Amino acid sequence: MTSAPARRSVRTRLAGLSIRARLMLIGLAGLAGALVIGGVLLYTVLTTSLGRSVEGTARASAEQVALFVDSGQLPDPVPVSGSQVVQVLDAAGRVVTASVTADRLTALVTPDELRRALAGERVSVPGSRSGLAGRLLVAAVGAGPSVPSGRQFSVVAAAPTADVEQSAATLRTLLLWIFPLLLAVLAVIAWRVIGAAFAPVEALRRGAERIDESSSETERLPVPPTRDEISALATTLNAMLERVTAARHKQRAFVADAAHELRSPLASMRTQLEVAERLGEGGDLPAELLADVDRLTTLVDDLLLLARADDAATTRRTSDLDVGQLVSDVARRYAHARVPVRTAPGLAGRELPTRAASADLTRALTNLVDNAVRHARTSVVLDATAVGHQVQLTVTDDGHGIPAEDRERVFDRFTRLDEARDRDSGGSGLGLPITRALLRRTGGDVRLEDAAPGLRAVVRLPRAG
Missing domain, CATH: 3.30.450.20 (PAS domain)
Incomplete structure (x- = not known):
């Protein structure tokens, strides 16, 4: 037996x-x-x-x-x-x-x-x-x-x-x-x-498998011409995708509308607090409230940007960009950062063309550098190189790094790890999700790797020409 x-x-x-x-x-x-x-x-x-x-x-x-x-x-x-x-x-x-x-x-x-x-x-x-x-x-x-x-x-x-x-x-x-x-x-x-x-x-x-967050919202599963259980399953799944798409539209509209409506009262509050601060009214309270208003304004702007990045119908103006030049420009902006931000040797001589929205790519790279500067110990290094038909851009810091099991989770919205719980130093938890959303709508993506010590953000972009 x-x-x-x-x-x-x-x-x-x-x-x-x-x-x-x-x-x-x-x-x-x-x-x-x-x-x-x-x-x-x-x-x-x-x-x-x-x-x-x-x-x-x-x-x-x-x-x-x-x-x-x-x-x-x-x-x-x-x-x-x-x-x-x-x-x-x-x-x-x-x-x-x-x-x-x-x-x-x-x-x-x-x-x-x-x-x-x-x-x-x-x-x-x-x-x-x-x-x-x-x-x-x-x-x-x-x-x-x-x-x-x-x-x-x-x-x-x-x-x-x-x-x-x-x-x-x-x-x-x-x-x-x-x-x-x-x-x-x-x-x-x-x-x-x-x-x-x-x-x-x-x-x-x-x-x-083809349908993900970067796919067109009109894309649906193929329905077999037969009238059997598989055809019924495909029809049911397409109906479910319609409901999911409608829910996503409602969610984006709510976030965009709420963020848009919050900008006006926040701007009014900022103006009143600045006037009170100049007139010396309220003591130290206007200065303390201005910091919170700034944080709220940044959060609202991030939510509005994220909602627009998720909207596949939003038109984007793309142009041919030199990734190497973009990396050098961003590095110069951080000349007086908390830790030195430098580019890898030989970057200036490389031609790394891609086609994307300049504002989107700049914002994505800036978010990565902000994150690296926040957690680095002594330095941040930017580099870009050609890998086949793609351009690879890396942002490497020598900070405490992120455990392997959390490297994908940090791309979820409002996720902050234990080391970044403080809102003053850890941000809102939207930087990396915004970065991924902006890169994916240009045909690229981002992942995190161990830099031993530290962390490396690896961005892949389609190479133009």
Whole structure:
């Protein structure tokens, strides 16, 4: 009996296979079992039928010779057809007469075999007793007048089973060769048929994989022309995407409207606080409130920018840019930053063209540099180089870094790690999400890597020309 760990191991291996492979394995296992059972039944029925046919032929010959004995007209030698062997034995088991194919001195069967054959049992003896190859199937009937122990004579007829054995061997060979070949052919057919059946599912998977935050909001999953469960699934998923798109539109509209509406009162509050500060009204309160108003204004501007970055319908003015020049310009803006911001050697001589919105790319790079300066210990290094058909831009700092498990989470909105909990130094948690949103709508992206020590932000942009 299979142990529980072995069964779990089999289930684990099966679970690691694709549905297509599992369906094919299950189907082939069932088909193989059916073929084995059918083959065994066919072999059993055929060999049994042939054996009974040979036994029936031998019994018919014995009964015919017994009629000759009963009528007293037994010819010598006994006539037989083919390679049959016939002997007439007396009550003592001695050979009285026989066919030309039989031994006239030694009985073909032993007394026990003769008793069993007369009782109707199937008896098989070696063919060597009659000088034949293979085995002989024996049938016996009583003949002549009765004696105390039975009939006076016994007619023994035997037919060779070589043809039956040859037929059985041929059938075994055919089954052993044909079944694996048939399974292999059916496996290929099943793989193609199941693949064709799952082609719409694969199309749905590829379509769903293409749809992400940077995809067009009008993009939908392909609906198969069939009217089956897969078509219904695709229609349902497209309806779900419509609802998700509508919800995203509402969310963006709310954020944009709220941010837009908040700008006016914040501007008014700033003006009043600045006037109060100049007039000396309120003591230190106007200065303290101005810092909060500035923070709120920055947050509102970030929310408005993020909402516009998420809006696929927003038109953007793109132009050809030199990434190397852009990196150098941003580095100069941070000449008096908390830590030195410098460019890598040799950057000035590289031509790294890309096509993007200048304001978007500048804002994205500025956000990355702000983040690096905030957490660096001694320096921040900017670099850009060509990698295939892309331009790679890096911002490297020597700060405390970010654990690998958190490097993707920091791109979620309003996420601040433990080291950046302080709002005064840690920001609002929108810098990196804004950076990714701006880069993705230009066809690029950003990821974080370990710089040992420190952190490296890697930006990939499509290379122009």
